[in-house]
Amino acid sequence: MPEKVKNKVSMVTDRKLGDEWVDWDGTIDRTGPVRKGTFVGIAALAIAFLIGAVYFILWLIEPRLIEISPVLCSVLNWAAHIFMAVIALWLLFFALSAIAGTSILGRLLIIPYPVNWLLNIALRIRRIVGVSSDRLVNSFIRVHNVLLPGRHTLSPDELLVLLPRCLTRENFSYIRSLRDRFKFDMATAGGGEEARKKIKLSNPKAIIAIACERDLISGFIEVNPHIPVVGLPIMRPEGPCKNTEINKEEFESLIKKFLSIN
Numbered sequence: 001m002p003e004k005v006k007n008k009v010s011m012v013t014d015r016k017l018g019d020e021w022v023d024w025d026g027t028i029d030r031t032g033p034v035r036k037g038t039f040v041g042i043a044a045l046a047i048a049f050l051i052g053a054v055y056f057i058l059w060l061i062e063p064r065l066i067e068i069s070p071v072l073c074s075v076l077n078w079a080a081h082i083f084m085a086v087i088a089l090w091l092l093f094f095a096l097s098a099i100a101g102t103s104i105l106g107r108l109l110i111i112p113y114p115v116n117w118l119l120n121i122a123l124r125i126r127r128i129v130g131v132s133s134d135r136l137v138n139s140f141i142r143v144h145n146v147l148l149p150g151r152h153t154l155s156p157d158e159l160l161v162l163l164p165r166c167l168t169r170e171n172f173s174y175i176r177s178l179r180d181r182f183k184f185d186m187a188t189a190g191g192g193e194e195a196r197k198k199i200k201l202s203n204p205k206a207i208i209a210i211a212c213e214r215d216l217i218s219g220f221i222e223v224n225p226h227i228p229v230v231g232l233p234i235m236r237p238e239g240p241c242k243n244t245e246i247n248k249e250e251f252e253s254l255i256k257k258f259l260s261i262n
Contacts (some may be wrong), residue, residue, distance in 0.1 A: 039136060040127055162187055211234060
């Protein structure tokens with residue numbers, strides 16, 4: 001680690017090797033939650049790039065397609081128009097639902113594979129506008145969290161809450177008190193492999209995962225196609241991986257939405 005980075009880290013932490021992000025420079029992020037519009041805007045830019053690329057390819061191959069078969073050319077053009085229109089409308093309803101705070105199209109709006117596909121495209125495009133992966137993921141999670149819980153009503157034993165090891169004792173105590181109150185399943189996981197074991201053992205119908213953005217997104221992409229996942233990004237007042245905190249009101253609200261408790 002460069003000497004400058006070592007000095008910055010030593011001023012704010014007593015961490016041991018391996019306890020912090022490899023690329024962390026000692027800066028404390030106090031920006032708070034990212035606006036939901038950040039993800040929606042980048043997703044819209046990604047879809048615009050995709051539509052442009054499809055039409056550019058069609059323009060390049062159209063003369064050859066006409067030579068082969070005018071009917072085939074017409075069919076491909078119509079298929080492309082319909083496909084792009086569906087994607088654009090889906091994104092529009094996605095954005096409107098995020099603003100309204102409820103899924104306008106119900107479960108059709110948050111089908112896991114299309115959601116993961118949109119997220120992956122946005123993660124590639126975000127470099128163009130200079131948005132960090134953590135900020136984009138934070139924004140995406142806040143959009144997804146608005147839309148998902150209301151689509152599922154669970155019994156307490158069907159809901160698994162996954163916790164990181166780095167939460168403060170006060171936050172652990174608070175979450176345990178909610179577990180005792182609402183009777184949901186809870187487990188602490190120190191990494192992806194341990195989280196997979198906990199999920200397999202619990203066999204939940206839905207998961208609330210508490211972690212940093214980079215851990216949340218890797219788990220989300222892997223698990224979400226099979227089990228609905230809601231992420232709750234941790235707050236890092238002392239930097240990553242030490243004495244992290246959660247938004248208690250947001251966490252309790254997610255629990256109540258999944259369990260349909262007013």
